[in-house]
Amino acid sequence: MLEIKDYNSFILHEISFLLKENENLIILGENGAGKSTLAKVLSNLISNEKVKLFGENISKISDYKRAKLINYIPPKLSIFDEYVTLREFLELSFIDSVNIQKIDETIKLLNLRKLEDKFCKSFSSGEKQLLLLASAIMHNAKITIFDELTANLDISRLKEVFDILNSDLLEQKIIITHNLDLAYALKYKVLFLNDGIIEFFGEHDEFFSNENLKKFYNNTILKLDNHLVVNL
Numbered sequence: 001m002l003e004i005k006d007y008n009s010f011i012l013h014e015i016s017f018l019l020k021e022n023e024n025l026i027i028l029g030e031n032g033a034g035k036s037t038l039a040k041v042l043s044n045l046i047s048n049e050k051v052k053l054f055g056e057n058i059s060k061i062s063d064y065k066r067a068k069l070i071n072y073i074p075p076k077l078s079i080f081d082e083y084v085t086l087r088e089f090l091e092l093s094f095i096d097s098v099n100i101q102k103i104d105e106t107i108k109l110l111n112l113r114k115l116e117d118k119f120c121k122s123f124s125s126g127e128k129q130l131l132l133l134a135s136a137i138m139h140n141a142k143i144t145i146f147d148e149l150t151a152n153l154d155i156s157r158l159k160e161v162f163d164i165l166n167s168d169l170l171e172q173k174i175i176i177t178h179n180l181d182l183a184y185a186l187k188y189k190v191l192f193l194n195d196g197i198i199e200f201f202g203e204h205d206e207f208f209s210n211e212n213l214k215k216f217y218n219n220t221i222l223k224l225d226n227h228l229v230v231n232l
Contacts, residue, residue, distance in 0.1 A: 002052070002143060004017060007051070009046075023188075025190070027039070027175065028183060032195075045072055054142070087117060089135065106138065107134070112130060129150070137170065140170070144171075146173065149175065175188065190202065192207065192216055208223060
């Protein structure tokens with residue numbers, strides 16, 4: 001369970017919502033709406049006392065326990081050691097003891113075998129996104145927040161990531177994305193931010209009505225026969 005109540009900053013305004021245990025969430029909004037800032041508040045990367053995580057004030061939870069409960073995955077991979085390989089990076093992703101079998105299974109799942117002994121710094125942008133997903137699977141927090149995970153992925157890889165996000169491999173997921181096709185297909189609960197204000201928080205089907213799509217996207221997106229199309 002994740003709850004934020006009356007959070008304010010110079011970016012976010014009167015932010016309040018409750019995400020029940022086992023509910024997944026899509027966070028949508030234009031560039032600069034405050035999506036990444038909200039994610040960092042929810043995971044206490046921006047310190048605050050307005051968030052409760054499984055009933056506890058997030059500012060009072062130890063770093064070790066918080067790491068087990070919530071994990072923020074940034075939009076870009078940052079590597080400080082240019083000689084770290086993919087396998088070594090995944091070994092560092094565990095909170096407790098390293099599980100070699102889980103690393104092998106995840107490398108196979110994401111078709112990363114050819115990269116496992118290569119330096120992460122040399123990966124393409126899409127390969128780095130897959131590495132971030134793999135590290136989240138190793139970390140295995142109760143709640144995982146992905147910030148633009150699918151940026152720079154080709155279509156076949158996007159389908160693989162969708163299948164993982166649509167499975168029970170990760171417990172509870174919060175996805176920040178600009179990809180409306182992905183958001184529509186996942187069927188998660190939806191939160192829409194505009195200029196730091198929550199303009200919608202509710203069920204998938206309600207958000208993806210033509211009435212709301214017109215309202216939130218200025219008549220640029222339509223739903224036709226259960227598909228989203230750009231209204232050119």
